[in-house]
Amino acid sequence: xxxxxxxxxxxxxxxxxxxxxxxxxxxxxxxxxxxxxxxxxxxxxxxxxxxxxxxxxxxxxxxxxxxxxxxxxxxxxxxxxxxxxxxxxxxxxxxxxxxxxxxxxxxxxxxxxxxxxxxxxxxxxxxxxxxxxxxxxxxxxxxxxxxxxxxxxxxxxxxxxxxxxxxxxxxxxxxxxxxxxxxxxxxxxxxxxxxxxxxxxxxxxxxxxxxxxxxxxxxxxxxxxxxxxxxxxxxxxxxxxxxxxxxxxxxxxxxxxxxxxxxxxxxxxxxxxxxxxxxxxxxxxxxxxxxxxxxxxxxxxxxxxxxxxxxxxxxxxxxxxxxxxxxxxxxxxxxxxxxxxxxxxxxxxxxxxxxxxxxxxxxxxxxxxxxxxxxxxxxxxxxxxxxxxxxxxxxxxxxxxxxxxxxxxxxx
Amino acid sequence: xxxxxxxxxxxxxxxxxxxxxxxxxxxxxxxxxxxxxxxxxxxxxxxxxxxxxxxxxxxxxxxxxxxxxxxxxxxxxxxxxxxxxxxxxxxxxxxxxxxxxxxxxxxxxxxxxxxxxxxxxxxxxxxxxxxxxxxxxxxxxxxxxxxxxxxxxxxxxxxxxxxxxxxxxxxxxxxxxxxxxxxxxxxxxxxxxxxxxxxxxxxxxxxxxxxxxxxxxxxxxxxxxxxxxxxxxxxxxxxxxxxxxxxxxxxxxxxxxxxxxxxxxxxxxxxxxxxxxxxxxxxxxxxxxxxxxxxxxxxxxxxxxxxxxxxxxxxxxxxxxxxxxxxxxxxxxxxxxxxxxxxxxxxxxxxxxxxxxxxxxxxxxxxxxxxxxxxxxxxxxxxxxxxxxxxxxxxxxxxxxxxxxxxxxxxx
Numbered sequence: 102x103x104x105x106x107x108x109x110x111x112x113x114x115x116x117x118x119x120x121x122x123x124x125x126x127x128x129x130x131x132x133x134x135x136x137x138x139x140x141x142x143x144x145x146x147x148x149x150x151x152x153x154x155x156x157x158x159x160x161x162x163x164x165x166x167x168x169x170x171x172x173x174x175x176x177x178x179x180x181x182x183x184x185x186x187x188x189x190x191x192x193x194x195x196x197x198x199x200x201x202x203x204x205x206x207x208x209x210x211x212x213x214x215x216x217x218x219x220x221x222x223x224x225x226x227x228x229x230x231x232x233x234x235x236x237x238x239x240x241x242x243x244x245x246x247x248x249x250x251x252x253x254x255x256x257x258x259x260x261x262x263x264x265x266x267x268x269x270x271x272x273x274x275x276x277x278x279x280x281x282x283x284x285x286x287x288x289x290x291x292x293x294x295x296x297x298x299x300x301x302x303x304x305x306x307x308x309x310x311x312x313x314x315x316x317x318x319x320x321x322x323x324x325x326x327x328x329x330x331x332x333x334x335x336x337x338x339x340x341x342x343x344x345x346x347x348x349x350x351x352x353x354x355x356x357x358x359x360x361x362x363x364x365x366x367x368x369x370x371x372x373x374x375x376x377x378x379x380x381x382x383x384x385x386x387x388x389x390x391x392x393x394x395x396x397x398x399x400x401x402x403x404x405x406x407x408x409x410x411x412x413x414x415x416x417x418x419x420x421x422x423x424x425x426x427x428x429x430x431x432x433x434x435x436x437x438x439x440x441x442x443x444x445x446x447x448x449x450x451x452x453x454x455x456x457x458x459x460x461x462x463x464x465x466x467x468x469x470x471x472x473x474x475x476x477x478x479x480x481x482x483x484x485x486x487x488x489x490x491x492x493x494x495x496x497x498x499x500x501x502x503x504x505x506x507x508x509x510x511x512x513x
Numbered sequence: 514x515x516x517x518x519x520x521x522x523x524x525x526x527x528x529x530x531x532x533x534x535x536x537x538x539x540x541x542x543x544x545x546x547x548x549x550x551x552x553x554x555x556x557x558x559x560x561x562x563x564x565x566x567x568x569x570x571x572x573x574x575x576x577x578x579x580x581x582x583x584x585x586x587x588x589x590x591x592x593x594x595x596x597x598x599x600x601x602x603x604x605x606x607x608x609x610x611x612x613x614x615x616x617x618x619x620x621x622x623x624x625x626x627x628x629x630x631x632x633x634x635x636x637x638x639x640x641x642x643x644x645x646x647x648x649x650x651x652x653x654x655x656x657x658x659x660x661x662x663x664x665x666x667x668x669x670x671x672x673x674x675x676x677x678x679x680x681x682x683x684x685x686x687x688x689x690x691x692x693x694x695x696x697x698x699x700x701x702x703x704x705x706x707x708x709x710x711x712x713x714x715x716x717x718x719x720x721x722x723x724x725x726x727x728x729x730x731x732x733x734x735x736x737x738x739x740x741x742x743x744x745x746x747x748x749x750x751x752x753x754x755x756x757x758x759x760x761x762x763x764x765x766x767x768x769x770x771x772x773x774x775x776x777x778x779x780x781x782x783x784x785x786x787x788x789x790x791x792x793x794x795x796x797x798x799x800x801x802x803x804x805x806x807x808x809x810x811x812x813x814x815x816x817x818x819x820x821x822x823x824x825x826x827x828x829x830x831x832x833x834x835x836x837x838x839x840x841x842x843x844x845x846x847x848x849x850x851x852x853x854x855x856x857x858x859x860x861x862x863x864x865x866x867x868x869x870x871x872x873x874x875x876x877x878x879x880x881x882x883x884x885x886x887x888x889x890x891x892x893x894x895x896x897x898x899x900x901x902x903x904x905x906x907x908x909x910x911x912x913x914x915x916x917x918x919x920x921x922x923x924x925x
Contacts, residue, residue, distance in 0.1 A: 120531070379810055386790025
């Protein structure tokens with residue numbers, strides 16, 4: 102089955118907007134066993150949209166468009182599609198009533214002609230309800246093929262795709278690929294491949310894919326739906342060589358996995374951050390419900406704050422510098438001494454681009470984690486620019502605490 | 514001039530990787546007055562790459578590919594291009610020497626056949642140095658057209674594009690569009706448009722574009738290079754109606770603009786964050802050099818930390834709740850009372866998705882800013898999901914302090 106995606110929008114081509122809609126649709130389809138054959142991003146220009154639609158409808162089973170369904174005059178996908186399909190636009194009073202109800206609920210007013218434009222749909226097209234906006238999605242069945250038109254804003258597109266489009270796709274084209282994924286942290290991509298690929302030699306029908314981010318990697322195994330049992334066995338067998346580097350199935354991020362371990366012990370976590378400037382606390386609180394285990398963070402950017410908040414001794418800072426094992430150890434002791442803190446993470450380092458020396462290069466970070474009598478401070482040197490150093494520090498720090506918690510098991 | 518971009522990579526189509534290369538190339542070209550006509554993302558499959566390359570080379574003046582130049586067997590862009598161009602691959606010993614020198618400097622070893630593969634280039638192709646990796650870029654001149662092949666990793670692609678590709682593009686196709694951009698914060702897109710478009714009626718050759726993010730918007734004015742004077746006048750005239758909402762030209766973010774104002778006064782900033790969980794401190798320290806004015810942040814997620822770190826009274830928390838004007842005021846007083854803190858930002862709110870009530874809905878945030886005797890606490894209700902509420906809170910909080918600093922001018 103061929104799925105072609107057309108994203109309409111100058112803002113993507115100009116680099117103002119990252120194409121998160123493609124990532125969302127690609128990821129959602131992949132989980133269902135479908136894959137996108139081609140994606141095109143084109144400007145809001147009538148002749149280019151028409152040419153791309155025509156080419157795509159001649160080649161693909163399912164064509165998905167995003168964007169250009171809104172109320173303004175540059176939203177022309179609907180009109181161009183009607184022309185290409187030779188299905189004239191018709192006014193649908195039910196759509197207009199739905200849009201009016203949505204706008205009343207939000208106390209928003211929109212010019213009448215803009216509303217009416219959104220209520221025009223190509224003849225013989227099904228509309229998909231938009232729970233978070235005015236423009237409905239459109240599903241146009243063409244014999245065995247289909248054209249699916251989705252609005253551009255992600256908060257409108259995403260629920261519409263999941264709720265209304267996916268069931269139609271599943272019904273029209275039963276999936277032929279099955280996939281299983283897991284999250285792996287703390288191992289380089291080449292190391293994961295070295296451990297996974299020998300296992301997969303026994304499963305020639307199962308293909309691996311690796312998608313690496315700083316400190317974390319998504320491992321995806323894919324097979325034809327007729328090979329589902331082999332896929333499940335292969336998925337089970339790649340786990341032992343990866344050990345505790347695999348996150349629990351219900352945790353997408355290492356922050357969520359740390360939270361799960363802490364909540365199981367009813368422990369509270371606090372952090373003290375220098376070079377990450379709050380990014381570890383942010384990563385922890387990105388997950389809803391973090392207040393169940395997270396008390397807070399001291400972002401001690403200035404040395405005076407390291408002394409005042411964490412009790413780091415001026416002597417230590419003078420003798421060893423803020424970026425040193427000794428300072429990290431005192432930060433950790435000070436943090437764990439605070440009331441109600443059961444487990445702690447501290448980092449101090451040089452994120453760059455300036456501030457490095459031959460002894461202490463940019464990318465040098467001391468990562469400390471601890472709880473009860475357990476203390477661990479590691480010296481790390483991360484490659485890359487400021488953002489990369491900070492992202493890796495966050496991932497490594499959270500994983501270091503996670504590994505320590507797993508190592509003590511239920512003893513602590 | 515037609516510029517077509519081809520991004521090769523299953524990981525983009527499967528939604529594992531956001532296409533930041535497209536955003537980078539689009540933004541860099543737009544600043545130089547070029548625009549991308551079409552972008553295609555395709556899987557690492559020989560026949561699809563060949564068909565897309567052939568189609569693109571028949572239509573575009575410049576075809577840019579990203580990805581598929583690496584050392585592994587699924588990196589096939591180079592080989593497929595050689596076939597399409599009918600220019601056989603040749604071994605280039607200089608490339609191999611360069612790759613070996615790069616690997617020695619990093620203490621990395623790579624199998625010899627993988628190295629050799631990267632040193633094969635289509636006949637008559639110029640190589641572009643890769644300062645951050647092994648695969649060189651390739652520039653293939655075809656009469657008046659050109660094929661530019663770039664490696665996929667952004668840290669390799671970005672410097673190579675800026676340093677080696679852009680000068681060639683400028684020389685081959687002098688830009689026909691000129692652009693001017695400014696960053697606007699604290700105004701909705703529709704309000705910016707209402708203020709800008711009447712001004713532009715006097716400049717029919719100048720086109721505006723708006724790119725909105727939470728709390729901030731990039732305004733771009735574009736005109737033909739022959740209209741550069743009109744563009745400059747239009748750009749000057751849109752500034753007064755936008756007032757202090759426009760950031761200084763050397764500040765890309767409101768965090769950088771706040772830093773500039775504080776450094777001019779030699780003032781130190783601290784923050785105290787609840788619902789943002791460190792995201793304000795992270796935004797401030799995203800900018801290198803923040804240590805010149807930023808002392809740190811108290812991420813007081815738990816109420817006990819609001820009491821211990823900021824002196825919020827238990828009575829206030831009990832009577833009004835953690836998310837209240839009264840708590841925000843006491844957080845701000847406590848923060849500004851700390852040694853060495855000249856200016857402060859505090860936030861307390863409900864980021865969701867749970868925890869809302871009819872009186873205190875999800876999205877309710879109290880934002881407090883102050884310095885010296887100036888205190889300001891605003892009640893805000895932000896729409897959207899947890900991430901959106903947190904992003905908007907960061908933007909609004911930083912801008913609130915910025916506006917207060919601008920309002921007192923040099924008096925404070």
